[in-house]
Amino acid sequence: MSRYTASELEPKWQKAWEEAGVFTATRDDSKEKYYVLEMFPYPSGKLHMGHVRNYTMGDVISRYKMSCGFSVLHPMGFDAFGMPAENAAMAIGGHPKTWTYENIDTMVEQMKPLGLSLDWSRMFATCDVEYYGQQQALFLDFLEKGLVYRKNAIVNWDPVDMTVLANEQVENGCGWRSGAPVERRELTQWFFKISDYSDELLTALDGLENWPAKVRLMQENWIGKSRGLQFSFERVDGEEPITVYTTRPDTLNGASFVGISPDHPISKELEADNPEVAAILAEMRKGGTTEEAIETAEKLGYDTGIKAKHPLTGAELPVWIANFILMDYGTGAIFACPAHDQRDLDFCRKYDLPVIDTFFALDNETPVENEAFVPMKSEKVKWVNHFAGLDEATGEDAINVTIDLAEKDGWGEGVTKFRLRDWGLSRQRYWGCPIPVVHCDSCGVVPEKKENLPIELPFDVSFDQPGNPLDRHPTWRDCACPSCGAPAKRETDTMDTFVDSSWYFARFTAPDAETPTDMAEAEYWMNVDQYIGGIEHAILHLLYSRFFARAMQICGHLPDKAIEPFDALFTQGMVTHEIYENTTRKTPEGRTLYHYPEEVEKRDGNTYVKGTDEQLKVTPSAKMSKSKNNVVDPIEIINSYGADTARWFVLSDSPPERDVEWTASGAEAAAKHLNRVWNLCDRIGEMDKDAAGQGDEDLLREVHKAIRDVTLGVESFGFNAAIAKLYGFTNTIQKCKASYKAQREAIMTLAQLMAPMTPHLAEDIWAHQGGEGLVINAPWPKADESLLVESAVTMPIQINGKRRAEISVPVDMAKEEIEKLALAHDAVVKALDGGAPKKLIVVPGRIINVVV
RNA sequence: GCCCGAGUGGCGGAAUGGUAGACGCAGGGGAUUCAAAAUCCCCCGCUGGUAACAGCGUGUGGGUUCGAGUCCCACCUUGGGCACCA
Numbered sequence: 001m002s003r004y005t006a007s008e009l010e011p012k013w014q015k016a017w018e019e020a021g022v023f024t025a026t027r028d029d030s031k032e033k034y035y036v037l038e039m040f041p042y043p044s045g046k047l048h049m050g051h052v053r054n055y056t057m058g059d060v061i062s063r064y065k066m067s068c069g070f071s072v073l074h075p076m077g078f079d080a081f082g083m084p085a086e087n088a089a090m091a092i093g094g095h096p097k098t099w100t101y102e103n104i105d106t107m108v109e110q111m112k113p114l115g116l117s118l119d120w121s122r123m124f125a126t127c128d129v130e131y132y133g134q135q136q137a138l139f140l141d142f143l144e145k146g147l148v149y150r151k152n153a154i155v156n157w158d159p160v161d162m163t164v165l166a167n168e169q170v171e172n173g174c175g176w177r178s179g180a181p182v183e184r185r186e187l188t189q190w191f192f193k194i195s196d197y198s199d200e201l202l203t204a205l206d207g208l209e210n211w212p213a214k215v216r217l218m219q220e221n222w223i224g225k226s227r228g229l230q231f232s233f234e235r236v237d238g239e240e241p242i243t244v245y246t247t248r249p250d251t252l253n254g255a256s257f258v259g260i261s262p263d264h265p266i267s268k269e270l271e272a273d274n275p276e277v278a279a280i281l282a283e284m285r286k287g288g289t290t291e292e293a294i295e296t297a298e299k300l301g302y303d304t305g306i307k308a309k310h311p312l313t314g315a316e317l318p319v320w321i322a323n324f325i326l327m328d329y330g331t332g333a334i335f336a337c338p339a340h341d342q343r344d345l346d347f348c349r350k351y352d353l354p355v356i357d358t359f360f361a362l363d364n365e366t367p368v369e370n371e372a373f374v375p376m377k378s379e380k381v382k383w384v385n386h387f388a389g390l391d392e393a394t395g396e397d398a399i400n401v402t403i404d405l406a407e408k409d410g411w412g413e414g415v416t417k418f419r420l421r422d423w424g425l426s427r428q429r430y431w432g433c434p435i436p437v438v439h440c441d442s443c444g445v446v447p448e449k450k451e452n453l454p455i456e457l458p459f460d461v462s463f464d465q466p467g468n469p470l471d472r473h474p475t476w477r478d479c480a481c482p483s484c485g486a487p488a489k490r491e492t493d494t495m496d497t498f499v500d501s502s503w504y505f506a507r508f509t510a511p512d513a514e515t516p517t518d519m520a521e522a523e524y525w526m527n528v529d530q531y532i533g534g535i536e537h538a539i540l541h542l543l544y545s546r547f548f549a550r551a552m553q554i555c556g557h558l559p560d561k562a563i564e565p566f567d568a569l570f571t572q573g574m575v576t577h578e579i580y581e582n583t584t585r586k587t588p589e590g591r592t593l594y595h596y597p598e599e600v601e602k603r604d605g606n607t608y609v610k611g612t613d614e615q616l617k618v619t620p621s622a623k624m625s626k627s628k629n630n631v632v633d634p635i636e637i638i639n640s641y642g643a644d645t646a647r648w649f650v651l652s653d654s655p656p657e658r659d660v661e662w663t664a665s666g667a668e669a670a671a672k673h674l675n676r677v678w679n680l681c682d683r684i685g686e687m688d689k690d691a692a693g694q695g696d697e698d699l700l701r702e703v704h705k706a707i708r709d710v711t712l713g714v715e716s717f718g719f720n721a722a723i724a725k726l727y728g729f730t731n732t733i734q735k736c737k738a739s740y741k742a743q744r745e746a747i748m749t750l751a752q753l754m755a756p757m758t759p760h761l762a763e764d765i766w767a768h769q770g771g772e773g774l775v776i777n778a779p780w781p782k783a784d785e786s787l788l789v790e791s792a793v794t795m796p797i798q799i800n801g802k803r804r805a806e807i808s809v810p811v812d813m814a815k816e817e818i819e820k821l822a823l824a825h826d827a828v829v830k831a832l833d834g835g836a837p838k839k840l841i842v843v844p845g846r847i848i849n850v851v852v
Numbered sequence: 853g854c855c856c857g858a859g860u861g862g863c864g865g866a867a868u869g870g871u872a873g874a875c876g877c878a879g880g881g882g883a884u885u886c887a888a889a890a891u892c893c894c895c896c897g898c899u900g901g902u903a904a905c906a907g908c909g910u911g912u913g914g915g916u917u918c919g920a921g922u923c924c925c926a927c928c929u930u931g932g933g934c935a936c937c938a
Contacts, residue, residue: 042937170936221854222855222935289935290936291854324853420935424936429936496936501938534932535857535931536933537938539935540933573858573931574931652864652876653864653876655865655866657857658858660864666864666877669877673876675890676891721866721874721875726875728874728875797871798870800918801917801919803871841918846870851918
């Protein structure tokens, strides 16, 4: 008897696949193609369980589709620009480029043993100059088509380090290194005109039928289409009127003040010649730029002294600067209706401004105190002196009536607005794709010539001081103006890493092309048939990619059909783990110190740094994240049990879309099962080939049931369900007494059905049983419908909705016959006690419910 | 604060509005063994009962339905996103 030794058979089969070239994607017009893609990783240097789960899911799909006869493209690359490389350079020295490429090597080395069906020949990293050079070409094309422009935008500014901070680098409103309170500052930056596509990106969501509904909903809300009224408040002092936008114009009677953003032109004007205002605005600009920071900050206001005239009543309303009004949305100015908006109400209570009820609930006319009355727009309410003469009406109706009235009387117009803002792509950082423009004293902002691309990042930079090293690079900045040839300065900002990940899927179709894409290849391989990644990318990455695909199509880099690049999307849950925070020590750079799970041990209910008495604070499970160090290394499992065990394990326990809390137990169970399957194969191999058996028919039926169930499981991403079926099928084979011939067929089918999940073991069983060629090349089995028909079905009998008995009836038995049988059943007779049933429900093949 | 999810045995989880707990883990019992490992077989939601069986049970409270883990309303807890983490 032989033994299952993963460490021997896995490399053997990986070599066999490589020699057969089975994973090399080849354009074959005679075959239907299938493009499966998992979101590519950031090269942190550590493969973690989340990666293994993600790639294994993609691999199951990929191998399944190969068996179904598709020409499959299944590539892998690295999202390799970004902050961690610069942070590492600052923390431990070295160069971002060296650090990144070393990490990529490490990760490839960790991924290869998993036996993924990847076409490694297509691999690239976004920090490869061949890639970002093409990205610069795309930028220039977008610029030419008017899809990129410059405007001012607000950034987090660290006043001590004199540098721009990412949101992640702001902790409690302070810079993570300096600890100084962060300020919001304006900077001129590059923007993609994604807002031109708001409506298009919104309506096209309807066509994405194979995307999760929740992702479409999140994108819909993010784009945020709203219809409202735009109108102006005349100023009593006769200056330029203040234009506001509101989605609740029906509550205009409840206006108690006009609010403007701290970044509104009027605010800036006041600030310029009034130091008091400047000081107040500086206070309001403290804290980070995130919507969360702004919305949860304490409400601050400043009465400008300006008065605005109510367009209907002529009443004079004060104009306040309020810190919760965003300049980016609407017109940067609002009218406040405190009675029906909690933020406005909080503000009015703080600054003692009037609160005017404009409508009440139909059954309750209590005036608003400290809780705003905000009913659903579809709910009918009772209006107080409504200017359009409404008495009882829904908010929806009232809004429409008000807009019509305003348009008729000429004081306002109905306007559709979107929440979606243009995408700022400038980053004041080194490790990113340089923006290929030049600043010339006489010509202004000049795009670089395409023949000068790529604009390569200089290697000789240092990270010993904060800020962007490109800014202080002695020679890289200096260049000749592409237009007039005079000495000029290169743009030192680099691109947001979301740009890198917004078109890599297209580049995979022709990774060596001299242009961003090769149309013939893109025509064949696009779209991505199945995209798989984390739910955390539901909005930004996916929305940006959808925009990019449209922009690339306009510039002739993608075919028309590819403007929605991902036909189907699956969002896997995250692998989560507890976080271990050291409350006594900090990192050498003075930041919070987090420990890896393997550095931690649990003793008598507490958690310590392994081998010490240093106690740690445990924060409940959160997504595994490199900044929190709560990552589990899968390599250990692969080393001790083999890749198939790791693959089987990450697929088996949790539904793929759900988060999974990592626990070490369970991996052993997976290994045990694979051993059992291997032993089963071995046992069948040693059977007497001519021996007769019992129950061949039954086993055959089970074979086809397994084919049906596993196929369905794989196609519907029910990998855990498919695996449960495979457990059951294995048990069935193990217990059967069928002939060698029947058992051999069963184990061969089992190998095929397991092949997408545990490909090495499957090949070994296939070979062991004398299967022809590789199992990866064998066509996927088809369930024989005629063998799946059941003749009898068990139906439960409920009495008053509770199961009390069951009967077995032929599947095709008439409803009336079933009723008769049910009513004759002992339990039913007893329950009826001689009476007639109140109601009798019979759902053939499902259930019988007797109501007494 | 705003948007989107999730909550079922000791644990991971299964269940087109139709038998709640498939499958696996842990646990208990047994077989094999000199003994152990490995393997195999059986039991396993909670409470009461020797048992048959009865009652309870899918975060909490309501509702719709012959029937609700599943649909509706409110709440609690928890995860993700909030535009410079990727």
